Amino acid sequence: MTENPLPPARPSTSPARRGGESADLKVVGKPLPKVDAATKVTGRAVYADDMLPARTLHCKILRSPHPHARILSIDTSAARRIPGVIAVITGADLPIKFGILPVTQDERALEHEKVRYVGDPIAAVAATEEEIAAAACDAINVEYEVLEPVMSIDAALQPPKDERVQDYGGPNNVHKFVALEFGDVDDGFSRAEHVREDVFFFQGNTHLPMEQHSAIATFVDGKVTLWSSTQVVHYVHRALSKVLELPMNRIRVIGAAHGGGFGGKTDPFAHEIIVAKLAMLTGRPVKCTLSREEVFYAHRGRHPVLMWVRTGVTREGRITAMHFRSALDGGAYGSYGVASTFYTGALQTVTYDIPAYRFEGCRVFTNKPPCGPKRGHGTPQPRFALELHLEKIARDLGLDPVDLKRRNFVKPYSRTVNWLRVTSCGLEECTERVMNASGYQDRTRRAGHGMGFAISSYMSGAGTAIYWNDMPHSEVQIKVDRGGITVFCGAMDIGQGSDSVLASIVAEELGLQPPDIRLVTADTDTTPIDLGSYSSRVTFMAGNAALEAARKMRAKLVEAAAAKMSRDPADVEVTDGRIGDLSFEEASILAEARFGTLTSAGSYTPPKIAGPFKGSGVGPSPAYSYSACVVDLDADARTGLVRVNKVWIAHDVGRAINPLLVEGQVEGSVYMGLGEALMEEQAFRKGLHKWPSMLEYKSPTFLDTPEIETFIVETVDPEGPYGAKEAGQGPLLPVPPALCAAVFDALGVWIDEIPVTPEKVVEALRRKEKGEPARYGPPRFPSIPYPPVIKVEPPPKDLDAATAAI
Amino acid sequence: MRREIDREVERVVLTLDVNGEKSELLVPVHKTLLEVLREDMQLTGTKHGCELGECGTCTVLVDGKPELSCLLLPIQIHGRAITTVEGMASGSELHPLQQAFAELGAAQCGYCTPGILLASKSLLEDNPRPTRDEIREALAGNLCRCTGYTKILQAVELASGRMHD
Incomplete structure (x- = not known):
């Protein structure tokens, strides 16, 4: 067969759909190939580094070899003399600070005062060849005053030997404190019949996208155009405007084909600003592709998080109160860190009904690459702690851990004690599915074999934007012209299939198939806003915007067709490429004649559901996905090696717009969760990545x-497009705790620290043999000077009946 | 370490047989096959993930066998038949592996896909009906961060079935 179009959906024999809502869907719910599948499998997708316009200059960045140092001088004269070097810039050329969050504008594209981690950018060269640019970087002479680096959470809590990493934040090297209490926690503990405390550590790890970050910029007619491997064209656009001091209308950011993000390309990056500046200076295209080593140092990945949790329960295992503390090793800059800190305490309540909840969080600065959002952003770490903690409580009480968790499941359509609004919730069904399929309850015992269970939840998009504004989070425009349909949306397809979701929704509404739809996406000049591919927001938000725009377009087509056929618009069927008795093309020509240029627009703004307290903006989402997971493994007591045999996972996605893509997201999440659980580790020695x-x-x-x-x-969530919720992040979360629960099941030792390496397993077994606690994990939680908690009244019982339309 | 910058770059004339087309090129002798394919021949379907021979992303076929193009110098393979992803389809007809990868969603971001397609092509030529473990073994040098590998395994099996029914 030919590569375009790919096979259409199976022909449907069900009766045609008539306007409005109907369960009889022709595209949505079908396992269709992605709209760009042929492009991807033929190698024709154009990633940023594949672009090489005429006269392109190559950029290399000189980076700090020291984790912490003052810059005394930078001498670029020798570099400038090298033949082929066209431009050299330093921090003096780009002094304005930027950062993804408005409250932490602490980064410079090139630093000229102080470096804070090995890899901090200092100078950049544009040259005719990449090798010349690299040689010129070597020829730049930088004088440093080396400072004592701060390399751990413990060190960051002490007074610095030389000076702080950043000159803002809390005491010593504290970046951010959070201290909140919802309901009466002391009262909850006093009602408990059993109280348990545990300490856990989740090591940091990184995204490891297959594609290294890459960006290429041009400067033509006074306008900068940047193509980048980014998840967030809009936020890059804003950062460029700020640092380059150009109005937004002089800058265009286009998302190139994307070779993997997982959260790692969600910040504006130095190299994106640098190539734009160099293009402005040289008048030539300038490209920068990071080396793999630079990608490891660019990072913005999973925070290492130390956690302490104390929970009170009744004899039956019902939670009466919980107190959760976290300490995040943030690395050298703010990045998303303030949000990450809140996230380590926000979503515990979205799976379990916790009547009183206290959260104290703390992020510290250290001289390491900055941490940020990785798949699950700040929530896999507390999920790991929470699930294992409940496993231990169940064993204290002699209860089955699955039963104990089930007794505490949140109810659909409820409010949590920390004001989060829960709508559809498939926790029970997800648990049922993996229990039945895995045979967890009836597993036969054999030496070294274990099974473990865990659940999780994640947001379908953050309910608030990164910078405060009242504008929609996603917008879609549709143009129909002589039968052709083009959809414009800022959403960035990073491989998860957001282009296919947009095409599927518009095709569904217009009675067409996805290959009939042309897409223009992720281009700040030609598409309306979408905030980007992060927080699992695109299907829900861009999907709802597309749905609104498509329904408006359908109404115009139906009205024109109904007039032609002298029929009531309500009786006009839109299906299988026809609008009533007319072909889609005939109807579009009639509508164009009737209305003029045929365009429609839709937008999505999340409901305002955040609670009435400072920090309530992190956690609310229009809907939460739910997952349940069972891991089956064999663990070797002699070597400590863990071999995972199988993972069963059920995921409540609301509705699968395309089940093939949902499965792909779930499988990829499970894989990534296993990597984090077993082997992935972003660790440092003397400031250097190990x-x-x-x-x-x-x-x-x-x-x-x-x-x-x-x-x-x-x-089928009431507010999701066709009921859809997220799929790309939530299914990662239950995997690490389920794996650790299975290791306990197999060997009788708790590994309270991710990743579960063979050394840790062997050490825990050794301790067990010696009669010590059968556990490997952090011995204690540090003493942290959290500020007094802010007490927040739980939401009134009738809140949603009164104020929200669920 | 300081790089040498004022040396003379030695260039060499190469005849490369890529996807059945012979081209003559003048390139620096130290350029890797990956760089020559991407920069001198504009065959950007071949990707790079590390340029150190670690990730498998830049896999091409040399005389039908998978090789890492980031570790090969073109002068080493002068005259041998090179296949890149651009050479898999016949005209606009997708190779059965490409078709299966597209249908089953085995390409998400698509960046590792060309290398995995070529390694799979070589496998199926040697072993038309591989078991799942044989596919895993053959592709173990190719990393993918999106798919969890599941749909790739299913796609290779689907293609194998269709090619040899």
């Missing part, structure tokens, strides 16, 4: 990844 290469930074290969059996659970 293993900044793909060989040494272990990630699961084809041989390490077990069979993954996925169950899609559809709860």
